[in-house]
Amino acid sequence: MRVTFTVNGRPQEADDVWEGESLLYVLRERLGLPGSKNACEQGECGSCTVRLDGVPVCACLVAAGQVEGREVVTVEGLADYAKQRAEHGGCASGACGTADAAAGTPLDEARRRAARGTDSHTGEGTELSPIQQAFIDAGAVQCGFCTPGLLVAADEMLERHPNPTDADIREALSGNLCRCTGYEKIMDAVRLAAARQSEGV
Amino acid sequence: MDEPGPPHTIWLDRNHSETTETKKRAGQMDFLRPASWEEALAAKAEHPTAVPIAGGTDVMVEINFDHRRPEYLLDLNRVGDLYEWEVGEETVRLGASVPYTRIMEHLRPELPGLALASHTVASPQIRNRGGVGGNLGTASPAGDAHPALLAAGARVEVESVRGSRLIPIDDFYTGVKRNALAPDELIRAVHIDRADGPQQYSKVGTRNAMVIAVCAFGLALHPATRTVRTGIGSAAPTPVRAKAAEEFLNAALDEGGFWDNGRIITPSVAKQFAELCSAACNPIDDVRGTASYRRHAVGVMARRTLMWTWESYRGDAARTEGVA
Amino acid sequence: MGTTGLPTNITQGSRTKGGIGESTLRPDGTLKVTGEFAYSSDMWHEDMLWGQILRSTVAHAEIVSIDTGEALATPGVYAVMTYDDLPTDVRNYGLEIQDTPVLAHGKVRHHGEPVAIVAADHPETARRAAAKIKVEYRELPVITDEASATAPDAILVHDNRTDHHIGHVPHPNIVHRQPIIRGDVAKARERADVIVEGEYVFGMQDQAFLGPESGLAVPAEDGGVDLYVATQWLHSDLRQIAPVLGLPEDKVRMTLAGVGGAFGGREDLSMQIHACLLALRTGKPVKIVYNRFESFFGHVHRHPAKLHYEHGATKDGRLTHLKARIVLDGGAYASASPAVVGNASSLGAGPYVIEDVDIEAVALYTNNPPCGAMRGFGAVQACFAYEAQMDKLAARLGMDPVEFRRINAMSQGTALxxxxxxxxxxxxxxxxxxxxxxxxxxxxxxxxxxxxxxxxxxxxxxxxxxxxxxxxxxxxxxxxxxxxxFSEGFDDYSTARVRMEVVGGEPVATVHTAMAEVGQGGITVHAQIARTELGVTQVTINPADTRVGSAGSTSASRQTYVTGGAVKNACELVREKVLELGRRKFGTYHPAWATAELLLESGKVVTDAGEVLADLVDVLGDEAVEVEEEWRHRPTEPFDLRxxxxxxxxxxxxxxxxxxxxxxxxxxxxxxxxxxxxxxxxxxxxxxxxxxxxxxxxxxxxxxxxxxxxxxxxxxxxxxxxxxxxxxxxxxxxxxxxxxxxxxxxxxxxxxxxxxxxxxxxxxxxxxxxxxxxxxxxxxxxxxxxxxxxxxxxx
Missing domain, CATH: 3.30.365.10 (Aldehyde oxidase/xanthine dehydrogenase, molybdopterin binding domain)
Incomplete structure (x- = not known):
């Protein structure tokens, strides 16, 4: 079957999708967006967290056919999403308003950015969302496999809850497993992002 | 040293038009996308083996792990009514697909037991997708909503092209992962009386979040009828009520004039209630826990939820009701 | 950071920004937060196929027959392979003992053992085809613990063992046995005022890294194969893969793909050989990605253990003796069991002074899941037991548990x-x-x-x-x-290749090792070392691959020590060459070139007194200085077998x-x-x-x-x-x-x-x-x- 939907503000179409495929498979294997990770395929790890019409969900548990006509934001689009939210002074999701499809980063441009220069493997110079920057700065990334899902979940939590308590952070991220960090640096990162956000940095 | 660049730059450069050749021969499955409730019923009538999928949090796991290859998937995401709820004077009509997150956030005053149960469901991501329709459709004894629905005395609204009916929750669970639905029926909504008294819900898992119930317990005080109802999860082949415990407690509360005098429930009454709740279990040993532990834990939860609800009934809510 | 009045550090700090001792940020951090970092499961190749493994549904059985006909006939399937299709006589692999079949031969020894492999054009097609392979098993009794393993009539999990441990084990279902005997426990026991005993049970833990086993094998025109994979030790994989494929090692070119955690679980091979076999058979790139279910069968686990401990102590709280027996369940294949036995026994007394010790550790062969490396490696199980014992002893003596430990704590100079x-x-x-x-x-x-x-x-x-x-x-x-x-006389070394040159008007160091970055931050540290040693700010870390010598495994807490040591060593050699270059070019201009101790700092050659002698850009000019060198820590020696x-x-x-x-x-x-x-x-x-x-x-x-x-x-x-x-x-x-x-x-x-x-x-x-x-x-x-x-x- 064919599935047409919007990913990171850009219309996408996947053809010959097997009916049993998940949104995660379509993103990773058909649309060239492997940022959302496949770690359990049963909604028990959160590594594939994306926003579906603004709401964080496990992409592995959404049937591909269910996203027809809907809007998905993945980690690849998080920086732009956060930027739009900051510029529009609120929420960038389809749930809180109309996302400007034209403002999304075309995939080709994103790729060119990734492939730029010999320093491409450090990704230096890439524009990041506050939560992405905070994860790097706080040492919240080790193997990084849980990171994309955590970023999407944490970013959404900070959107709803700009000044979370530690217990709020833990609850909001309780669907995202991390095996490397012991979560301490992840807590630091979210606190840091919240603090920077409230300082308007 | 040739090619100092990282290997991944090669692999990110995909040409997707090349990947689209895969044919349906892999696993024959049709994806039905009804745009309305009527279309959904028609599809289900035409394909009674079709597996309804809404939040996907049960069905997709089975598909991902090759445990299930239904001929038809019946997507209910487009059926808007299923995501709506109506708060009536007496009753809440809760659409089958209303996500648990919404129940937690919007229906706590009306459905406190179910709201507490919703908060224990898996993870925030799952709570954003799953609803009670899925729990009822799967009818796993471990479904988190069941004890709350049993305690509240819910009715399940099911419908087919033949017509609609309300199934009392007590008659809904018919066996291990089996329910009272006919093959052509779909779950449309759940009717739950607005709480007329305190309700509580507890669930034991071996992790502090994102865990399947080892066992669970729901309790609702119904001051209007001066009755107490219970629900037990994961401690019998189906979700069950502890009827003997309810009868005992109803009688004890009645005899002691507790509903009127608001006295503290005596430890011996609480203890016997707990024991009768344990006795209502018919659990098994499995990787999540022993039968013996389940019986024990149901008793502890029964006693605690009774104390919490009763304290709350006595008007001392602030100190005993949990937050979060 | 804590401070201390105890012995001081030997710090070789650097005034070059981003050197050792600083919390510099991960060089791969941006890629990882943007989703652009390519893990092994993210790789994609035009025309690639998906590999699927059929695994045994029973733990111990003879294979009566395998029928692949229907699977092969499935549209979209390119290859189905069983043991009979293996290309050479080398059909087993293993870290130390080559006892693990690439595909089951005649027998399966544990639940989930690979029996057949399939390549198809869609993962679902591969799954459906694998499900059509008919395997007939004749089930055998299972060996699950020490009693069943060493019973007089026990079936041998492996017949005809020829490995180097068979000579000293009491039973062929014991992989390895290591006693540690010091002093005279019987005599010491007489001095004890209290004796406590305990029987401890340690469960089987899974590494549960989040990125499941995966990789991509691409057949090459020269008949070889390029393998991109998440592993802990490229060269160890290579040594095991190449003989099975019948290829010389230089035709199996391995590159480390992004690794989603490891914790010991990637020390053994998983899908590597299977992907290469299918790629070579079909002539197409083959990707294999385990799902979480398969991952639980696709790697070894932490050894479950039963530990019997007896400690004695005097009234004033001094340990008299320890007698311990540690039984580790190694499961069906040896994996790292011998080394785990070595650790559990040699570290079995914990960080305490005990003169009289009698410890025995064994690892069993059973039909349970194979167990091997996991973070802590044998020492974890022992620590659980001896620390419980310390608390029991303290309680018996009416002492504070921390005080009791303090009294018996080892220190520098203690003989273990x-x-x-x-x-x-x-x-x-x-x-x-x-x-x-x-x-x-x-x-x-x-x-x-x-x-x-x-x-x-x-x-x-x-x-x-x-x-x-x-x-x-x-x-x-x-x-x-x-x-x-790595211990017990193992030749534990690493290799680093370091290059220094001017790029874009700036001195740049390039570090190339085969170290598996599994998330631990080894590459961060390599860049820091290069900055400290070479006075550069720009450091390029090459991807880890087999075009450079072995780095050893990312395990045993060793990589910062050993590969870090190798990078430091290679940097020092590069520095000498750079200074030599400087002396040749500029030595006549300043006497310090000949007399002073020279350092490279912030892009300059400076004396230890801080005087700047030259810019590195000028010293290097158009030349590149490169060194590849192995580096070893002090040798260790094997434990005496008795x-x-x-x-x-x-x-x-x-x-x-x-x-x-x-x-x-x-x-x-x-x-x-x-x-x-x-x-x-x-x-x-x-x-x-x-x-x-x-x-x-x-x-x-x-x-x-x-x-x-x-x-x-x-x-x-x-x-x-x-x-x-x-x-x-x-x-x-x-x-x-x-x-x-x-x-x-x-x-x-x-x-x-x-x-x-x-x-x-x-x-x-x-x-x-x-x-x-x-x-x-x-x-x-x-x-x-x-x-x-x-x-x-x-x-």
């Missing part, structure tokens, strides 16, 4: 039961003192938020099981000792924990409130990464204390919980704050004085939590993980 005298700091007592001195978390944290109980701060968490009822606090302590690096004596380990690492828990004593649910850690790291090359290692290791120890266990049915040897639904690892709501006090006492034998960090915290975290739960409940608790039924008498 192996006879090895520890020749670098061993601040066991100091770590205990520090962890005890850390401030305690407030009581009843669940009331802190306001009047109502915040269930998120209580046992049971969001499940709303208690609002404070039945909740009792407990505090427990533990300390452990772990070896660093007595266990020997200089077996090159370095030791120590951590201590204090656990504070709240236990719902009625429901048996545990909330760990805080897990404080004090650890000596020698020298923190990257303090932020050090904390990450300690907190991560601590949390894995917490997992084994209260929730993590692979449950194997003792009747069938089948795994009952191969999923993240039933194999639980800690969530962020299960994990407490982990304050860390880092001590830096240099080991003069190690580069920069550093000490391996990654594993020690996984040792002491588990027994500290158990001790705290014992303190809260008064229960003996001799097994881990402890489950609610163990705390409520309902097991």
């Amino acid at each position: 039961p192996t006879g090895q005298v520890v020749d670098s700091p061993a601040p066991v007592a100091e770590l205990l003192r520090r962890v005890k001195a850390m401030p305690m978390p407030p009581e009843q944290q669940w009331l802190a938020a306001g009047e109502a109980a915040d269930v998120r701060e209580l046992p049971g968490g969001l499940s709303n099981t208690t609002h404070g009822e039945g909740v009792v606090r407990g505090v427990g302590y533990a300390v452990g000792i772990k070896n660093v690096g 007595t266990g004596q020997g200089f077996g380990h090159v370095q030791y690492s120590f951590a201590a924990h204090r656990a504070v828990v709240e236990v719902d004593t009625e429901l048996g649910l545990v909330k760990v409130v805080e897990l404080a850690c004090a650890q000596d790291v020698g020298k923190a090359l990257n303090p932020l990464s050090v904390l990450g290692q300690i907190q991560g290791g601590t949390t894995q120890g917490l997992g084994i204390a209260v929730m993590e266990e692979i449950i194997v049915d003792p009747k069938t040897a089948k795994v009952r919980n191969p999923s993240f639904t039933d194999y639980l690892i800690p969530t962020i709501l299960d994990t407490p704050t982990i304050p860390v006090d880092v001590l830096e006492l240099a080991d003069e034998h190690a580069p920069y004085g550093l000490r391996g960090v990654g594993e020690a915290p996984t040792l002491s975290s588990t027994p500290a939590v158990l001790a705290a739960i014992r303190a809260a409940t008064g229960l003996e608790l001799n097994r881990t993980p402890v489950r609610p039924e163990h705390l409520t008498g309902t097991a």
Whole structure:
């Protein structure tokens, strides 16, 4: 079957999708967006967290056919999403308003950015969302496999809850497993992002 | 040293038009996308083996792990009514697909037991997708909503092209992962009386979040009828009520004039209630826990939820009701 | 960072920004937060096929027949292979003992053993085809424990063993046996005023790295294959893969793909050979990605263990003796079992002074899942037992458990039961003192938020099981000792290639090693070392591959020491060459070129007095200076097979924990409130990464204390919980704050004085939590993980 939907503000179409495929498979294997990770395929790890019409969900548990006509934001689009939210002074999701499809980063441009220069493997110079920057700065990334899902979940939590308590952070991220960090640096990162956000940095 | 660049730059450069050749021969499955409730019923009538999928949090796991290859998937995401709820004077009509997150956030005053149960469901991501329709459709004894629905005395609204009916929750669970639905029926909504008294819900898992119930317990005080109802999860082949415990407690509360005098429930009454709740279990040993532990834990939860609800009934809510 | 009045560090700091000792940020951080970092499961190749493995549904059986006909006939299937299709006579592999069949031959020895492989154009097609392969099994009785393994009529898991351990094991179903005997236990026992015994059980833990096994094999025109894979040790993989394929090693070109965690679980091969076989058979690139279910069968686990310990002590609290027997279940294949036995036995006495010791450790062959490397590697199981013993002894003597440990703590100069005298700091007592001195978390944290109980701060968490009822606090302590690096005479080396040249008007260092970056931050540290040693700011880290010499494994807490050491060494050699170049070009202009000690700092050649002699840009000009060199730490020696004596380990690492828990004593649910850690790291090359290692290791120890266990049915040897639904690892709501006090006492034998960090915290975290739960409940608790039924008498 064919599935047409919007990913990171850009219309996408996947053809010959097997009916049993998940949104995660379509993103990773058909649309060239492997940022959302496949770690359990049963909604028990959160590594594939994306926003579906603004709401964080496990992409592995959404049937591909269910996203027809809907809007998905993945980690690849998080920086732009956060930027739009900051510029529009609120929420960038389809749930809180109309996302400007034209403002999304075309995939080709994103790729060119990734492939730029010999320093491409450090990704230096890439524009990041506050939560992405905070994860790097706080040492919240080790193997990084849980990171994309955590970023999407944490970013959404900070959107709803700009000044979370530690217990709020833990609850909001309780669907995202991390095996490397012991979560301490992840807590630091979210606190840091919240603090920077409230300082308007 | 040739090619100092990282290997991944090669692999990110995909040409997707090349990947689209895969044919349906892999696993024959049709994806039905009804745009309305009527279309959904028609599809289900035409394909009674079709597996309804809404939040996907049960069905997709089975598909991902090759445990299930239904001929038809019946997507209910487009059926808007299923995501709506109506708060009536007496009753809440809760659409089958209303996500648990919404129940937690919007229906706590009306459905406190179910709201507490919703908060224990898996993870925030799952709570954003799953609803009670899925729990009822799967009818796993471990479904988190069941004890709350049993305690509240819910009715399940099911419908087919033949017509609609309300199934009392007590008659809904018919066996291990089996329910009272006919093959052509779909779950449309759940009717739950607005709480007329305190309700509580507890669930034991071996992790502090994102865990399947080892066992669970729901309790609702119904001051209007001066009755107490219970629900037990994961401690019998189906979700069950502890009827003997309810009868005992109803009688004890009645005899002691507790509903009127608001006295503290005596430890011996609480203890016997707990024991009768344990006795209502018919659990098994499995990787999540022993039968013996389940019986024990149901008793502890029964006693605690009774104390919490009763304290709350006595008007001392602030100190005993949990937050979060 | 903690400070100390104890021996000072040998620090070779750098005034060049971003050098060692700074918390520089990960070079791959941006890629990882943007989703652009390519993990092994993310790779894609035009025209690629998907590989699928058919695994045994029974644990022990003869294979009567395999029928692949229907699978091969499935449209979209390109190849189906079984044992009969293997290209050469080398059909087994293994880390130390080549006992593991690439595909089952005549027999399967554990649940989930690979039997056949399929390549198809869509993963679902491959799955459907694999399901059509008909395998007929004739089931055999299962061997699941020591009794069944060594029974007189026991079936041998492996007939005709020829490995080098068979000569000294008491039974062919024992992989390896290592006694450690020192002094005279019988005599020492007479001096003991108290003797405590315990029988301890340690559950099977899974590494549960989040990125499942995966990789991509691309057939090459020269008949070879390029393999992109997530592993811990490229060259060890290569050594095992190439002979099975019948290819020389230079035709199997391996590149490390992004690794989603490892923790020991990628030390053995998983899908590597299978992907290469299918790629070579079909002539197409083949990608294999395990799902979570398969991952539980696709790698070895931590050895479950039964440990019998007897300690004696005098009235004044001095240990008299230790007699211990440690039985590790190695499962169906050897994997790293021999080395795990070496660790469990040689470290079995813990970080204590005990003169008279008799320890025996064995690993069994059984039909249980194969077990091998996991963070802590043998030392974890022993630490759980000896720390429980320390608490029991202290209780018997009426002493404070920390004070009792302090009295018996080893220190630099102590002779271990192996006879090895520890020749670098061993601040066991100091770590205990520090962890005890850390401030305690407030009581009843669940009331802190306001009047109502915040269930998120209580046992049971969001499940709303208690609002404070039945909740009792407990505090427990533990300390452990772990070896660093490969031991027992293994030639433990690493290789680094370092190049220095001017790029874009700036001196740039390029570091190329085969070290597997699995998340630990080794590449961060390599860049720091290069900056410190070469005075550059720009460092390029090449992808790890087999075009450079072996780096050894990312395990045994060894990479910063060994590959870090190799990078440092190669940098020093490059520096000498650069200075030589400078002397040739500029030596006549300044006498300091000949007389002073010269350093490279901030892009310049400077004297140790700080005088600038030249810009590196000018020294280098158009030339590139490059060195590739192996580097070794001090050699170790094997343990004597009868007595266990020997200089077996090159370095030791120590951590201590204090656990504070709240236990719902009625429901048996545990909330760990805080897990404080004090650890000596020698020298923190990257303090932020050090904390990450300690907190991560601590949390894995917490997992084994209260929730993590692979449950194997003792009747069938089948795994009952191969999923993240039933194999639980800690969530962020299960994990407490982990304050860390880092001590830096240099080991003069190690580069920069550093000490391996990654594993020690996984040792002491588990027994500290158990001790705290014992303190809260008064229960003996001799097994881990402890489950609610163990705390409520309902097991």
